[in-house]
Amino acid sequence: MKKVIKYVIFAALFFVALWFSFYTEPLSVRKEREALKQYKPEQLVEHYWSSGLQDLEANALDVASFVNALQTDAQTLREKSGHILGIGSNVCYVLKGDAENVSFSDNEFHFKMNGIDFKVPAKYIFGNTARDACGWFNIDNFQNTMDFNAVSACMNQRIKEQVIGDKAQHAADYTKFHFCGSIEVKPDAKTVEHLTLYPYIFELQ
Amino acid sequence: MFEMSMKKCLRQVVLIGLLSMLLPGFTACSDKARNEKGKIAVVISTLNNPWFVVLGESAVKRAEELGYEAVLFDSQNNPSKEQEHFDNLLSSGYKAVLFNPTDADGSAVNAKAAARAGVGVFCMDREINEPGACVTQILSDNYSGCIQLGQYFVEVMNGRGNYVEILGIVGDNNTWARSRGFHSVVDCYEDLHMLSQQTADFDQNKAMEVMESMMQANPNIDAVFCGNDAMAMGAYQAVLGAGKENHIKVFGFDGAEDCVNAIREGKVEATGMQFPKTMATTAAELADRWLKGERNLPKKLPVAVELVNGTNVSHYGHFGRLD
Amino acid sequence: MSILKQPVVKPLIALLLMCLAMTFLSENFATSDNLFNVLRQTSVNLCISVGMTLVILTGGIDLSVGSVLALTGAIAAGLTRDGLELTGIDTFVGFTFWGGCFAALLLGALLGGFNGCLVTHFKVPAFVATLGTMTIARGLTLLYTGGFPITKLGHGFEVMGTGWFLGVPMPVWIAFAIILFFAFFMAKTRTGRYIYAIGGNEKASLLSGIRTGKVILLVYTLAGILSAEAGLLVTARLDSAQPNAGTGYELDAIAAVVIGGASLSGGKGSIWGTVVGALIIGVLNNGLVLLNVSPFWQQVIKGLVILLAVIMDRYSNRKS
Numbered sequence: 001m002k003k004v005i006k007y008v009i010f011a012a013l014f015f016v017a018l019w020f021s022f023y024t025e026p027l028s029v030r031k032e033r034e035a036l037k038q039y040k041p042e043q044l045v046e047h048y049w050s051s052g053l054q055d056l057e058a059n060a061l062d063v064a065s066f067v068n069a070l071q072t073d074a075q076t077l078r079e080k081s082g083h084i085l086g087i088g089s090n091v092c093y094v095l096k097g098d099a100e101n102v103s104f105s106d107n108e109f110h111f112k113m114n115g116i117d118f119k120v121p122a123k124y125i126f127g128n129t130a131r132d133a134c135g136w137f138n139i140d141n142f143q144n145t146m147d148f149n150a151v152s153a154c155m156n157q158r159i160k161e162q163v164i165g166d167k168a169q170h171a172a173d174y175t176k177f178h179f180c181g182s183i184e185v186k187p188d189a190k191t192v193e194h195l196t197l198y199p200y201i202f203e204l205q
Numbered sequence: 206m207f208e209m210s211m212k213k214c215l216r217q218v219v220l221i222g223l224l225s226m227l228l229p230g231f232t233a234c235s236d237k238a239r240n241e242k243g244k245i246a247v248v249i250s251t252l253n254n255p256w257f258v259v260l261g262e263s264a265v266k267r268a269e270e271l272g273y274e275a276v277l278f279d280s281q282n283n284p285s286k287e288q289e290h291f292d293n294l295l296s297s298g299y300k301a302v303l304f305n306p307t308d309a310d311g312s313a314v315n316a317k318a319a320a321r322a323g324v325g326v327f328c329m330d331r332e333i334n335e336p337g338a339c340v341t342q343i344l345s346d347n348y349s350g351c352i353q354l355g356q357y358f359v360e361v362m363n364g365r366g367n368y369v370e371i372l373g374i375v376g377d378n379n380t381w382a383r384s385r386g387f388h389s390v391v392d393c394y395e396d397l398h399m400l401s402q403q404t405a406d407f408d409q410n411k412a413m414e415v416m417e418s419m420m421q422a423n424p425n426i427d428a429v430f431c432g433n434d435a436m437a438m439g440a441y442q443a444v445l446g447a448g449k450e451n452h453i454k455v456f457g458f459d460g461a462e463d464c465v466n467a468i469r470e471g472k473v474e475a476t477g478m479q480f481p482k483t484m485a486t487t488a489a490e491l492a493d494r495w496l497k498g499e500r501n502l503p504k505k506l507p508v509a510v511e512l513v514n515g516t517n518v519s520h521y522g523h524f525g526r527l528d
Numbered sequence: 529m530s531i532l533k534q535p536v537v538k539p540l541i542a543l544l545l546m547c548l549a550m551t552f553l554s555e556n557f558a559t560s561d562n563l564f565n566v567l568r569q570t571s572v573n574l575c576i577s578v579g580m581t582l583v584i585l586t587g588g589i590d591l592s593v594g595s596v597l598a599l600t601g602a603i604a605a606g607l608t609r610d611g612l613e614l615t616g617i618d619t620f621v622g623f624t625f626w627g628g629c630f631a632a633l634l635l636g637a638l639l640g641g642f643n644g645c646l647v648t649h650f651k652v653p654a655f656v657a658t659l660g661t662m663t664i665a666r667g668l669t670l671l672y673t674g675g676f677p678i679t680k681l682g683h684g685f686e687v688m689g690t691g692w693f694l695g696v697p698m699p700v701w702i703a704f705a706i707i708l709f710f711a712f713f714m715a716k717t718r719t720g721r722y723i724y725a726i727g728g729n730e731k732a733s734l735l736s737g738i739r740t741g742k743v744i745l746l747v748y749t750l751a752g753i754l755s756a757e758a759g760l761l762v763t764a765r766l767d768s769a770q771p772n773a774g775t776g777y778e779l780d781a782i783a784a785v786v787i788g789g790a791s792l793s794g795g796k797g798s799i800w801g802t803v804v805g806a807l808i809i810g811v812l813n814n815g816l817v818l819l820n821v822s823p824f825w826q827q828v829i830k831g832l833v834i835l836l837a838v839i840m841d842r843y844s845n846r847k848s
Contacts, residue, residue, distance in 0.1 A: 021627030027613055030620040086346060086507030087483060126389045127352050140504040144309070144334050144378055146385070149348045153389060279823055284677075284766050285773070289569055293817050296561030310679030311768035318690070376677050404675065 041150040045158060048136040053200060056134055057180045060096040063114045071190055083132050084187070085139070091187055092133035095197070096180040104171035120181070120197045122168040125156045130198040133182030156198075163202050178203045242272045243300040245492060248290055250307045250331070252279045254407070254435055256461050256481055257305065259524045260329060263485035264303045271493045282374075284311045291315040294324075301325040301492040303485070308376040309334050325495050327488045330481070332378055336504055341491050343484045343506045347379050350477035350510025351386030351458065357475050357514055358391060358430065358456055365396035366427035369419050371440060373407040373432035380404075383432050383458055400426060405436050412439030420447055428454040434464035434476055441472055460513060460524060468518045475514035481524050484508055535789040535796070539804040539837065546808065550815040557818055564697055568765075570810030571703035572597075574803065575758040576777055577784040578710050579751035581802045584785050585727045586747050587794025588647060588654035593755040593781055594774035595665035596639050601759035602669050604632035605678040605769035608685070625684025632756045639665060640752020644745035662778070670771050679768040689764030699761050706754065711799040719743060727794030783830075784809055787837040808833070 061069075061081055069077040078084070082091040099111040099118070107123035131137055131152040142148040167174055181199035185192055245268045249261040261277050268275035278294070280287035284307050294302065295318065302319055304326050306312035316326045316338035328342040336342065362368070370387075373380040391397050400423045405412035412431060420426060420443065429444075431437040437457025444453045450472065457464050460478030467473040491502055513521045520527055550557040576593045583590045608628035612621040623631065639661060646657035691698040714720035722743050725733040734740045758777075763769045788805030790797025812833060816826045 017626075017630050020624060021630050022611075022621050022623045024619050024621050027615060027618045027620045030622075085349075086344075086505075086509060087487065088480070088509035088511075089346065089349075089507065090509070124390070124393045126355075126393065128349055139507065140336075143336060144332055145344060145348065145382055145505070145507075146378055149382065149385060152348075153385075156389075276820065281823065284768065284770055285762065288766060289813075289817070292565040292569065293562070293814070296559060296565055297556040297818065308677055308679075308768065308770075311677050311766055311770065313679075314690070314765075314767040375675055 039147055039150070041147070041154045044137075045151060045154045048134075049158065049200075052134065052136055056094060056200060057096055060094040060180050063095055063097045063116070066093065066095055067114045067116070067192075070185070070192070074188075074190060078187075083135050085128065085132050088187070089132075090184040092129055092182055092184050094133050094180065094182055094200075096178075096201075098176065098178050100176050102175050102177065104168065104174070107168065109168075109171070109174065116192055117194045118197050119194070120164075120179070120199060120202070122164050123160070125160045125164075125198065127156070127184075127198070128152045129182045129184045129196075130155045130159060130200070133184075133198075134200070159198055159200075163199050167202065174204060176204075243274070243496065244298060245273045245275045245301045245303060245489070246278060246290075246294040246299040247275055247303045248278045248280060248287065248294075249305045250280050250287075251282045252277075253282075254461075255463075256434070256459050256479075256524065260305060260481040260485050263482045264329065264489050267486040267489035268303070268492070271489060273493075275489075280307050282307055284308055284315075287312060288315055291318060295319060295322050299324060300496055301327065303327050303329055303488045303492060304339075305329050306331050306333050308374075309378045311376065313338060325492060327492050327495075329484050329488045330379070330479070332505075334378070339504075340495055341488075341502050341504060341506055343488050343491070343508060345379070345479040345484070345510050346507040347382040347458070347477075347479075347510065348386035348389075350479070350512070351383045352390055353510070353512040354430075354456060354458065354475060354477050355387045355390030357512055358387070358428070359394055359397070361454060361474055362397060362428060364394050367398050367400050367423070367425055368428040368430060369400050369416075369423065369426055370402040371412050371415055371429060371431045371436050372402060372404040373436070375404055377407075380432055387430060405431075405439070407433050407435060409435040409439035412436035413443045416440040416443035417446070420444070420449070420453075426453055428456065428474075430456045432458060434459035434461035437464055437473055437476065438467065441467065460521065462522065462524065465513060465518060465521055468513060468515060471515065475512060477510040478513045478521055478525070479510055480508055483525070536798060536801040536804055538840070539788055539801060539808060542837075543804050543808050543811065546811055546815070550811065550818070554815065554818040557815060562814070562818070564700070566807075566810050566814045567700045567703075568697045569814065570806050571697075571699035572758045572761050572765075573777070573780050573784060573806045573809065574703040575706055575754050575761065576781040577788075577802045577806045578706055578799060579754035580778075580781040581785050581788075581790060581797055581799055582710070582714075582723060582747045583654070583751050584782075584790050584792060585723050585794055585797050586744055587727050587730065588744070588748070589658065589782070589792070590643065590748065590751050591655065591658040591778050592639065592643060592661035592665055593751065593758075594777040595662045595669065596636055596752055596755040597759035597762060597774035597777060598769075598771065599639070599665045599669045599672070599759070600632040600636050600756035601763035601773055602673050602678060602769040602771065603635055604628040604760055605681050605685075605763050606672065607631055609678060609681055625682065628684075629760055632760055633753055636752040636754070636756025636759070637749050638752070640749040640755070641745065643752065644748030647748065648741040648744050673769065673771040675771055677768045677770045681763070681767055681769075685764040685767060688760065689767065699765065702757070702761065706757065707799060707803055714799055719746065723747060724795060727796070729795070780806075780809060783834045787834060789841060805837075808837075 078091055082093055084091050097113060099113065102109055102111045109120040111118050137151055139148050179199050180201040181197040183195045183197055247261050247264045249257050252258050265275040265277050278290040280290060287307050302324060306328060309332060313333045313335035316333055316335060319326050320338045326339045328339050330345060332342045332344050372384060401419050403415050405415045416429060429440050431440050434457040437455050441455045444450050444455065455473045457473060457476040460476055464473055464476050468476065495502060556562055580590055607623040608625055611623055643658055643661050646652045647654050688698055693701055722738050725738060726740050726743060730740055762773050784805035785802050787808055788801030790801060812830060816829060
């Protein structure tokens, strides 16, 4: 009799423990809820891009004044218009202008302006230049650097698909275009000969 | 008879006691001079890798130059050991910690405990996913560094070929920053195929074994990208052992001395120079400023990484730039 | 005189002398912060060592404690954080913190029972049986975690690992409760006496009517449950379940039991002796770090202390 009571008590305790141990809910409901909590860099990029593009263009440097300022007073230029990610990083600027005599080869648009050879990649777009030059994103506001780098990936994707889009296919039509885009120069550079431009705006004239 | 056993008992007890006192006393350090400015702890994830030794020792040196008493702790890649170090330093009156965490999530509890106790935490090289707990995190911009590496990789491979990837510790954000930076470039090229991706925990021996297995499974490997230089050296040993050193190209990341020398000798193709001395001295200096009362320090401070390859290797060495 | 003859006295005096020495050698040792650190850090070893004491008293040994610790910690963390997804029936089973703990303790009991079964039913020597379980459990841990640590575990684990109650850290309370319970169990219950008897002479106990098989099975199961509890403590303290947690913990546990005066052939030893043994190791670890001794020297010293304790013990036994 004593043994039976002991077993009954144990079983009761066991089931009480089980009761407090877990709960169930439909999997689909949970998945939906979790999806809402996910980090979505695309939304962040979309928000800034749609609202900030006009100001970006208004404040951008035209190529001639950029070249001039770089030679005469690089320090002021850096402080006023440049963006530096961290110690030893390159300086990013936003330039605008109207390109002429544009050629297309090797998946890139090429043109010359103020003594600089520009190239605009149409297929291989990577790096943090676009993200850092616009000044919309501050690394301190991101929980970790992977989230911050995901923004770069999103912006590069957007440039490739929406800004450049299928213009590479009709490259022949693009001998002249208006651009506003990001570039990167070494911190101690006084002159530049080659620049890669990652455009925010890229329009036929 | 009672007296005999009592005497014996006491004798043995005193013997054990004396010996247990002498052993630690024998190996104890001499008294450090009492320091007015205070103590700074430098907690490094592992001292098994010379890159981290340079990081730790540079931090200690700079902190001592600034007038603090600095002590180096080795977490042996073990979050439990790291927690013991934090327990000890929090109860021993350290004012700031220059911290190289073992795990981006697992080390957060230690940083939080330090922050609660009013001790400033300055992360070096690796970040933790709890930015509120640290004053500043000084990190290598691994993502950009691997973008440069990836671009050079594409150049060396002429945009085509088969490669394998050896990852570092999966719990470390640096591992993924490097991998993603690399892939953001290389994945754009359809003729470059990744045959396999494994982890070797940033360890040279493990990387050698992993590379040997990968070469067995995939006889047509043209290149290998390793998440750090220790693994690149291990992979190179495996490639050498298989007699394929003239065919398989090895890429690393870190800027470790032996790898830079290997690049000089043409054995390894390229690496990314991280600047451990810069990170360590910056951390020590920021800690000094914080302890003096400055409060608006940046939360994250990336340090740029520079590509080191056959053409510019003469400018690099000793975990930094030679000029 | 009878108090002095108790086996726990010798290690206890050694412990007190060590603490005295540390107090003089380092100004930071005798602070309440540091002493609580020592207790908190030793709490994990205390849980495992109590279980190990029971096993060693029966003349066996349990090498799987470290791996069981890791596996149960990982299961508790994984179930609490992620739950179970049953896609076939579109159900999500979420586990509460208590559920995760319960699952871990249950798993510990199962693994301990598995050990006990191997030893009693299949007559596998304890060393080999638990060595096998150790390897299997470690493999399962790596499989379950995929090599990644499981982090961000929530409030329950945070309180268990870093919480304080009445001025004493939670892990210390837990270890204390376990010690009291098992000290009572060994001294005052029939099963406790049976364990000593089996260790002294297994055949004789069997012949005098003790169900040795059942008792040994119970002992290994209890060791498994205590390893699971230790696993929960480690996971709670770190707020993450590490795939290689617990590596080498079995050696610290065996050391604590041996320094505490137990004999590896069984029948001799006590819970309180083990407690003192674990504290000696804890104070040694803590003291050496406070004195800035290199971690490599720490290993050497720890080994020497263990050998010293055993040699002293043998010496005194032989003489008397």
